[in-house]
Amino acid sequence: MRILVVEDEKKVASFVKMGLEEESYAVDVSYDGEEGGGLAETNPYDLIILDIMLPKKSGLSVLRELRDKGINTPILLLTARGTVEDKVAGLNAGADDYLAKPFMFSELLARVRSLLRRGGEKSPVLKFADLTMDPVTRKVTRSGVDIMLTSKEYSLLDYFLRRPNQVLTRTMISEHVWESDFDAVTNVIDVYVKHLRNKIDKEFEKKLIHTVWGVGYILKE
Numbered sequence: 001m002r003i004l005v006v007e008d009e010k011k012v013a014s015f016v017k018m019g020l021e022e023e024s025y026a027v028d029v030s031y032d033g034e035e036g037g038g039l040a041e042t043n044p045y046d047l048i049i050l051d052i053m054l055p056k057k058s059g060l061s062v063l064r065e066l067r068d069k070g071i072n073t074p075i076l077l078l079t080a081r082g083t084v085e086d087k088v089a090g091l092n093a094g095a096d097d098y099l100a101k102p103f104m105f106s107e108l109l110a111r112v113r114s115l116l117r118r119g120g121e122k123s124p125v126l127k128f129a130d131l132t133m134d135p136v137t138r139k140v141t142r143s144g145v146d147i148m149l150t151s152k153e154y155s156l157l158d159y160f161l162r163r164p165n166q167v168l169t170r171t172m173i174s175e176h177v178w179e180s181d182f183d184a185v186t187n188v189i190d191v192y193v194k195h196l197r198n199k200i201d202k203e204f205e206k207k208l209i210h211t212v213w214g215v216g217y218i219l220k221e
């Protein structure tokens with residue numbers, strides 16, 4: 001899951017980025033509304049965390065422009081002024097949720113998870129065949145056996161589990177699992193997929209991650 005954070009207060013931005021990265025999200029940060037809006041238009045983010053008071057362009061303008069352009073990525077608005085007017089203006093402009101600063105990271109994380117879940121699945125636990133992943137406890141099991149994954153392997157598996165039976169190209173994988181400064185050397189993706197397969201498939205008869213030659217990978221039975 002790849003998240004864009006648009007926030008000019010560097011301390012808040014780095015605190016949010018660090019916390020989300022610890023939760024295995026790929027995070028890009030922008031410090032002004034103009035650049036942030038541009039990034040949001042050109043990259044396939046799964047969620048945008050958008051401050052309202054920003055240099056160059058306000059968060060509300062960025063939000064309206066994105067919605068006008070038909071970009072419906074979930075947006076969580078942040079503001080220092082937790083007034084009812086701000087909240088109403090934000091929600092009217094198409095924000096999905098709203099959080100007043102200062103906030104605890106755990107509060108932010110709960111909103112982030114809830115917004116990412118609205119994509120469809122009712123249960124927060126992701127399942128495919130005998131493989132399960134619980135985003136809250138971060139526990140991954142196959143046939144009831146616990147599997148320990150590194151942070152990147154976890155993000156990668158999370159992406160596969162949210163798009164079962166779909167061919168995922170290396171570009172799609174790099175865009176959703178890595179930050180934008182990641183140098184998309186497809187080799188790196190292949191190495192991570194190999195590590196992931198060693199953990200979730202190697203010991204099991206039925207393989208779940210398959211190579212689609214010349215294209216990418218697919219999670220299927």
Ligand code: CA
Nearest residue numbers: 008051053054
């Ligand atoms: Ca601000």
